Amino acid sequence: MFTMGIDIGSSSSKVVILEDGVKIIAGEVIQIGTGSTGPKRVLDEALSKAGLKLQDMAKIIATGYGRSSVEEAHKQISEISCQAKGVFFLVPSVKLIIDIGGQDVKAIKLDSKGGVKQFFMNDKCAAGTGRFLDVMSRVLEVNLDEMAEYDARATEPATVSSTCTVFAESEVISQLSNGVAKENIIAGVHQSVASKACGLAYRCGVEEDIVMCGGVAKDLGVVRAISKELKKPVIVAPNPQITAALGAAIFAFEEVMAAVIFAFEEVRGANK
Amino acid sequence: MTDTTTMSAKELLGFYQEELYEEARQAKIEGKLVCWSASVAPSEFCVAMDVAMIYPETHAAGIGARKGALDVLEVADEKGYNVDTCSYARVNLGYMELLKQEALTGITPEKLEKSPAARIPLPDFVITCNNICNTLLKWYENLAVELNIPCIIIDVPFNHTMPIPQYAKDYIAEQFKEAITQLEEICGKKFDYDKFLKVQEQTQRSVAQWNRIASLSSHKPSPLNGFDLFNYMALIVCARSKDYAEITFKKFADELEENLNKGIFAFKGNEQKRVTWEGIAVWPHLGHTFKGLKNLGNIMTGSAYPGLWNLTYTPGDMSSMAESYTRIYINTCLDNKVKVLSDVISGGKCDGVIYHQNRSCKLMSFLNVETADMLQKENHLPYVSFDGDQTDPRNFSPAQFDTRIQALDEMMKQNKEGVSNE
Ligand code: SF4
Numbered sequence: 146m147f148t149m150g151i152d153i154g155s156s157s158s159k160v161v162i163l164e165d166g167v168k169i170i171a172g173e174v175i176q177i178g179t180g181s182t183g184p185k186r187v188l189d190e191a192l193s194k195a196g197l198k199l200q201d202m203a204k205i206i207a208t209g210y211g212r213s214s215v216e217e218a219h220k221q222i223s224e225i226s227c228q229a230k231g232v233f234f235l236v237p238s239v240k241l242i243i244d245i246g247g248q249d250v251k252a253i254k255l256d257s258k259g260g261v262k263q264f265f266m267n268d269k270c271a272a273g274t275g276r277f278l279d280v281m282s283r284v285l286e287v288n289l290d291e292m293a294e295y296d297a298r299a300t301e302p303a304t305v306s307s308t309c310t311v312f313a314e315s316e317v318i319s320q321l322s323n324g325v326a327k328e329n330i331i332a333g334v335h336q337s338v339a340s341k342a343c344g345l346a347y348r349c350g351v352e353e354d355i356v357m358c359g360g361v362a363k364d365l366g367v368v369r370a371i372s373k374e375l376k377k378p379v380i381v382a383p384n385p386q387i388t389a390a391l392g393a394a395i396f397a398f399e400e401v402m403a404a405v406i407f408a409f410e411e412v413r414g415a416n417k
Numbered sequence: 418m419t420d421t422t423t424m425s426a427k428e429l430l431g432f433y434q435e436e437l438y439e440e441a442r443q444a445k446i447e448g449k450l451v452c453w454s455a456s457v458a459p460s461e462f463c464v465a466m467d468v469a470m471i472y473p474e475t476h477a478a479g480i481g482a483r484k485g486a487l488d489v490l491e492v493a494d495e496k497g498y499n500v501d502t503c504s505y506a507r508v509n510l511g512y513m514e515l516l517k518q519e520a521l522t523g524i525t526p527e528k529l530e531k532s533p534a535a536r537i538p539l540p541d542f543v544i545t546c547n548n549i550c551n552t553l554l555k556w557y558e559n560l561a562v563e564l565n566i567p568c569i570i571i572d573v574p575f576n577h578t579m580p581i582p583q584y585a586k587d588y589i590a591e592q593f594k595e596a597i598t599q600l601e602e603i604c605g606k607k608f609d610y611d612k613f614l615k616v617q618e619q620t621q622r623s624v625a626q627w628n629r630i631a632s633l634s635s636h637k638p639s640p641l642n643g644f645d646l647f648n649y650m651a652l653i654v655c656a657r658s659k660d661y662a663e664i665t666f667k668k669f670a671d672e673l674e675e676n677l678n679k680g681i682f683a684f685k686g687n688e689q690k691r692v693t694w695e696g697i698a699v700w701p702h703l704g705h706t707f708k709g710l711k712n713l714g715n716i717m718t719g720s721a722y723p724g725l726w727n728l729t730y731t732p733g734d735m736s737s738m739a740e741s742y743t744r745i746y747i748n749t750c751l752d753n754k755v756k757v758l759s760d761v762i763s764g765g766k767c768d769g770v771i772y773h774q775n776r777s778c779k780l781m782s783f784l785n786v787e788t789a790d791m792l793q794k795e796n797h798l799p800y801v802s803f804d805g806d807q808t809d810p811r812n813f814s815p816a817q818f819d820t821r822i823q824a825l826d827e828m829m830k831q832n833k834e835g836v837s838n839e
Contacts, residue, residue, distance in 0.1 A: 210816060210820070213819075221823070222823075222827065223820055223823040224820065225824035225827070226824060226827040226828075260828075260831045261799075261824070261828050262799075263793075263799070264801075264824060266820075266821075268774070268803075268804035268817070269804055269814060269817070348786075
């Protein structure tokens with residue numbers, strides 16, 4: 146049996162196709178999100194990779210910022226629950242998730258069964274999000290996937306504000322013009338992102354294992370900065386961008402199974 | 418005279434709200450005094466002196482709910498009021514500015530003409546009380562200065578410890594006396610203590626019916642949808658010292674009790690989870706917030722906010738009246754705030770809590786983080802908070818709200834199913 150999870154974020158679209166609730170047979174990402182052609186394209190890509198059709202899916206659940214605009218989905222579940230579900234599946238020892246996506250930063254505390262115990266997320270401020278890093282990478286003329294390397298070479302991280310993206314951008318510009326090395330500025334940018342996420346993590350209560358997911362988890366400079374701030378190791382979820390879509394696909398599988406068991410019980414009850 | 422005896426509670430609510438505005442407009446025409454009052458300033462003194470009353474906070478909420486806030490907020494912005502100032506204050510100061518321009522020029526400004534809110538007359542004096550915040554002091558002082566009119570201030574100290582000390586009650590009772598003296602001067606007549614006693618008794622009857630409605634949300638399923646309290650609140654603010662409030666609330670409580678007896682509930686069999694809403698409503702997005710919860714089967718059965726007007730006291734006893742006006746939970750220490758909210762949550766048999774981080778109302782919001790933490794340690798219920806504002810529509814993001822309440826719903830469901838017991 147196949148189930149599908151679709152996670153439409155603000156800046157990327159992700160689809161996971163799951164076989165029998167355990168085997169990931171497709172996990173695709175396209176780096177454009179809600180309102181774009183991304184959702185449709187990523188869906189087609191995942192299906193063609195799996196060699197399946199939409200009708201083959203027993204259930205489809207959508208999550209993420211654009212979850213309500215996914216016509217193919219049978220149901221929507223918040224990205225908080227989906228993230229918890231997906232990460233717990235991959236790393237069952239997880240207690241705290243730090244998820245940094247395009248416009249959200251979340252810290253999610255889990256109980257031992259993988260349920261959401263508490264979560265906190267940023268409000269109306271893009272500081273510390275993927276967007277924040279986008280802006281910085283543009284100003285610094287360093288690609289996002291090179292940021293970690295630069296960070297590793299830093300000798301003296303610069304101070305970058307974590308309260309406002311626009312303000313931080315002008316800070317970075319003035320540091321550049323003062324001749325501060327890009328390496329040190331990037332380490333400062335990473336620290337700024339980390340301080341925002343860790344503030345939320347502290348409110349949840351820091352407990353190991355700590356797992357990071359979301360697009361920003363691919364930037365190891367951020368992961369290092371978070372680990373340093375929390376003084377604890379941070380595990381990066383495998384394929385960190387698709388964990389919420391994976392969670393949605395698992396939820397879809399569980400719901401199909403629950404319906405089957407329910408129907409079975411009904412029949413058994415009727416035959417008694 | 419309109420026959421109100423056959424009206425439903427909802428009709429009475431609309432009728433009396435309009436009636437109050439009409440009385441104020443009429444008073445102005447007849448040259449009688451009109452007062453603008455803070456929402457939890459004692460209403461008894463002015464009503465006893467036959468002064469027509471307008472409550473700017475309720476008026477601002479109405480402007481917000483009718484999607485007219487932005488226009489007047491812009492006027493306040495232009496006057497230099499900082500966007501961090503409470504949006505009730507900004508809406509009202511903007512609106513006052515338009516009324517003032519009209520009075521000075523004889524020309525009705527376009528924004529006033531277009532405003533969806535009820536037209537109100539300018540005040541002859543204002544009365545304020547800092548028992549819910551200190552913004553109300555500066556706001557009313559500004560009104561008084563801008564319009565060159567008297568301002569009666571009833572100073573109520575914050576209760577850093579509970580129970581409320583006698584000296585605080587004595588101090589407030591003295592403030593009441595001072596207010597009476599000022600009122601005598603403004604009205605040019607002696608204060609009528611007999612009428613005052615009657616008004617106090619009326620206030621108590623209104624409050625009793627108000628509390629009767631609020632208590633009905635403890636039934637499971639609930640006949641009362643808590644969002645209705647946000648609407649009916651207009652009369653506990655504006656008419657508690659008149660029989661308008663008592664009549665309307667009694668009717669509403671009767672209707673709800675009748676429904677309860679007949680097995681008719683607010684959510685018609687679809688009440689799945691019950692939540693407490695801490696903070697003021699998001700007036701410009703009232704429908705969105707209500708429907709968002711309703712679509713998930715979540716009914717609001719707890720809110721400490723309507724309890725601000727649980728002004729129970731002994732008529733004739735100034736010290737008792739002083740106590741009722743100072744024990745309002747946002748005028749008390751964190752421990753007491755937590756206790757009040759804890760009772761609201763358990764009284765409403767709630768499964769989770771939603772905190773409105775209201776950009777306007779600092780006093781209600783700044784303690785939320787600590788309050789939520791303390792309450793969760795006690796009741797283990799999930800909670801979420803969202804960023805919003807009671808009347809500035811720019812400070813609320815529907816998508817952010819939706820994600821949070823959906824996640825809360827999922828956490829409550831998980832708790833109910835016993836998946837998580839930690
Ligand atoms: S700050 Fe809060 S209590 Fe004060 S007037 Fe505004 S909303 Fe009311």
